[in-house]
Amino acid sequence: MTVAREIRLKSRPSGMPTHDNFELVSVDLPEPGPGQVQVRNLWMTVDPYMRGRMNDVKSYVPPFALGEAMQGGAVGEVVASNDPSLKPGDLVQSMLGWRDAFNAPVGALQKLDTHGLPPQAFLGVAGMPGLTAYVGLLRIASLKDGDVVFVSGAAGAVGSVVCQIAKAKGHTVIGSAGGPEKVAFLKDIGVDHAIDYKAEPDLTAALMRAAPDGIDVYFDNVGGEHLEAALTAARPFARFAECGMISMYNANELPPGPKNLMLVVGKQLRIQGFIVSSHADMQAEFQRELAGWVREGKITWKETVFEGLERAPDAFLGLFKGENLGKMLVKLA
Amino acid sequence: MTVAREIRLKSRPSGMPTHDNFELVSVDLPEPGPGQVQVRNLWMTVDPYMRGRMNDVKSYVPPFALGEAMQGGAVGEVVASNDPSLKPGDLVQSMLGWRDAFNAPVGALQKLDTHGLPPQAFLGVAGMPGLTAYVGLLRIASLKDGDVVFVSGAAGAVGSVVCQIAKAKGHTVIGSAGGPEKVAFLKDIGVDHAIDYKAEPDLTAALMRAAPDGIDVYFDNVGGEHLEAALTAARPFARFAECGMISMYNANELPPGPKNLMLVVGKQLRIQGFIVSSHADMQAEFQRELAGWVREGKITWKETVFEGLERAPDAFLGLFKGENLGKMLVKLA
Numbered sequence: 001m002t003v004a005r006e007i008r009l010k011s012r013p014s015g016m017p018t019h020d021n022f023e024l025v026s027v028d029l030p031e032p033g034p035g036q037v038q039v040r041n042l043w044m045t046v047d048p049y050m051r052g053r054m055n056d057v058k059s060y061v062p063p064f065a066l067g068e069a070m071q072g073g074a075v076g077e078v079v080a081s082n083d084p085s086l087k088p089g090d091l092v093q094s095m096l097g098w099r100d101a102f103n104a105p106v107g108a109l110q111k112l113d114t115h116g117l118p119p120q121a122f123l124g125v126a127g128m129p130g131l132t133a134y135v136g137l138l139r140i141a142s143l144k145d146g147d148v149v150f151v152s153g154a155a156g157a158v159g160s161v162v163c164q165i166a167k168a169k170g171h172t173v174i175g176s177a178g179g180p181e182k183v184a185f186l187k188d189i190g191v192d193h194a195i196d197y198k199a200e201p202d203l204t205a206a207l208m209r210a211a212p213d214g215i216d217v218y219f220d221n222v223g224g225e226h227l228e229a230a231l232t233a234a235r236p237f238a239r240f241a242e243c244g245m246i247s248m249y250n251a252n253e254l255p256p257g258p259k260n261l262m263l264v265v266g267k268q269l270r271i272q273g274f275i276v277s278s279h280a281d282m283q284a285e286f287q288r289e290l291a292g293w294v295r296e297g298k299i300t301w302k303e304t305v306f307e308g309l310e311r312a313p314d315a316f317l318g319l320f321k322g323e324n325l326g327k328m329l330v331k332l333a
Numbered sequence: 334m335t336v337a338r339e340i341r342l343k344s345r346p347s348g349m350p351t352h353d354n355f356e357l358v359s360v361d362l363p364e365p366g367p368g369q370v371q372v373r374n375l376w377m378t379v380d381p382y383m384r385g386r387m388n389d390v391k392s393y394v395p396p397f398a399l400g401e402a403m404q405g406g407a408v409g410e411v412v413a414s415n416d417p418s419l420k421p422g423d424l425v426q427s428m429l430g431w432r433d434a435f436n437a438p439v440g441a442l443q444k445l446d447t448h449g450l451p452p453q454a455f456l457g458v459a460g461m462p463g464l465t466a467y468v469g470l471l472r473i474a475s476l477k478d479g480d481v482v483f484v485s486g487a488a489g490a491v492g493s494v495v496c497q498i499a500k501a502k503g504h505t506v507i508g509s510a511g512g513p514e515k516v517a518f519l520k521d522i523g524v525d526h527a528i529d530y531k532a533e534p535d536l537t538a539a540l541m542r543a544a545p546d547g548i549d550v551y552f553d554n555v556g557g558e559h560l561e562a563a564l565t566a567a568r569p570f571a572r573f574a575e576c577g578m579i580s581m582y583n584a585n586e587l588p589p590g591p592k593n594l595m596l597v598v599g600k601q602l603r604i605q606g607f608i609v610s611s612h613a614d615m616q617a618e619f620q621r622e623l624a625g626w627v628r629e630g631k632i633t634w635k636e637t638v639f640e641g642l643e644r645a646p647d648a649f650l651g652l653f654k655g656e657n658l659g660k661m662l663v664k665l666a
Binding site for chain 2 (some may be wrong): 256263
């Protein structure tokens with residue numbers, strides 16, 4: 001019998017979550033039953049979309065249940081197996097993060113071949129965030145030659161891949177992020193104009209300086225003021241990939257939308273929301289292209305790592321304070 | 334020498350235009366020069382988009398010039414010709430409305446074959462408003478079998494054609510308009526659920542009652558509260574054709590956008606603006622289909638007519654007070 005720890009949703013947040021919403025609990029883990037394996041998680045991810053699951057509302061993913069362990073992407077190692085398809089030492093991906101070990105039927109796991117990448121890359125650049133960047137830029141925003149691309153949350157797990165794919169394809173890229181460290185990172189990855197939105201009194205003016213002729217594509221991770229600036233800077237027929245609006249996720253009372261939304265008509269803009277799971281058909285193409293870009297040094301990545309399951313709430317809360325440079329991860333073993 | 338009258342832009346409005354912004358002026362009209370004809374306008378149209386041209390801002394159509402005659406769609410009759418391509422009695426379409434007669438080179442005119450329709454229909458159902466409805470519904474909103482369609486400004490020149498095309502194609506249609514007379518008209522043309530937005534304390538609640546399972550297509554002529562209601566009622570993957578936002582056109586200070594715009598992400602919505610002139614390639618297909626629908630009695634129309642050029646400002650201002658049922662027109666002769 002092993003003792004595992006898991007983090008449960010203790011109460012639902014109103015506005016910005018706090019540590020009181022989480023509870024660290026120890027549970028007994030029996031030997032895995034037939035068809036099951038026991039997995040020790042090595043890495044788990046925290047992502048902005050999890051904030052929505054803390055609310056008791058119907059959405060594209062069901063809410064977390066009160067008093068039960070939270071869920072999310074994780075990479076782990078099989079430590080005991082009761083199924084011929086997996087053996088101890090195998091690496092597996094699962095949606096069973098927020099715990100340091102678990103038993104699960106093999107059908108809930110995906111065996112991981114890292115192709116020489118570190119395993120946690122599959123929670124970031126090579127995983128869901130990377131695919132999100134790829135889908136949003138190429139399919140939703142219909143990136144085409146000559147487009148000027150604006151990315152908000154540009155130093156984050158998704159945004160930094162968007163910037164690098166656009167650069168790899170030869171585009172002018174404007175990235176917005178908060179603080180000098182992130183801006184330096186954006187310059188490192190080749191972004192043409194890096195905007196420190198925290199230092200700009202007028203984001204629209206800053207964007208217009210960076211893109212005096214306007215933008216053709218906006219990859220939105222932030223919403224709010226960034227979306228308003230993008231509407232003003234948009235050229236006719238610009239396309240907006242609406243990936244997320246982290247500026248809104250913790251609002252108790254939703255702030256008003258952009259007051260210049262009317263520009264969507266006269267400029268003939270297309271504003272389209274998407275969720276990566278609806279575009280799983282692009283996975284193989286993405287992995288093939290990504291491998292090439294990584295080999296050629298065109299795509300790199302950063303990680304912000306918290307150590308230990310007990311730090312997972314800190315890592316998660318840090319997302320909303322902009323504490324992550326690149327992918328926010330928790331190292332569990 | 335003929336004396337013609339024209340309406341000039343005397344001053345630019347701030348907020349809602351008033352009569353003081355217009356000036357009725359008499360001008361001398363010489364005989365038409367070589368390659369020119371003289372046209373007596375029979376009908377002119379007033380349309381919401383003209384409000385934008387009264388501002389001195391760059392947009393998809395240039396602003397009206399101060400002190401010059403305004404412009405807009407018109408149907409007229411050639412009364413004198415100095416070019417072999419047109420003869421007295423021919424009907425012509427032009428963008429030279431807001432005047433009762435004019436001289437113009439034949440290249441500025443389009444000869445009109447009415448195919449048995451009244452000539453003013455080419456300013457409405459068979460003209461730009463009809464094509465706008467067709468383009469927005471079929472191309473921009475990608476109407477497909479089974480879609481539930483919501484239309485705002487549903488009793489207007491564009492909206493009433495949207496409703497009828499959607500009904501002709503077998504869809505459930507919810508139309509919103511202001512006042513009992515318009516609601517009665519919507520029922521006459523077969524709209525399944527007609528919402529009198531002026532009588533509804535909560536437009537979102539009214540829309541959810543009309544479409545308890547949500548909407549798949551929103552054809553937006555209004556913006557504001559209607560757009561917010563549509564976002565709430567939208568099913569996943571709904572498409573919004575953004576044709577206009579008349580609720581905003583006269584705002585001195587733009588009102589905030591919809592506070593539920595964040596739904597665009599989770600519901601994977603597509604919000605797309607368009608201008609009919611970018612889709613002129615659909616004109617022939619539209620005219621063919623429209624002729625069939627009119628013959629089969631599936632598409633009918635209403636007109637609200639002001640008589641005399643001097644009433645044109647009244648007709649135009651009436652658009653923003655919802656005074657028109659169907660196409661707002663000015664009969665000039």
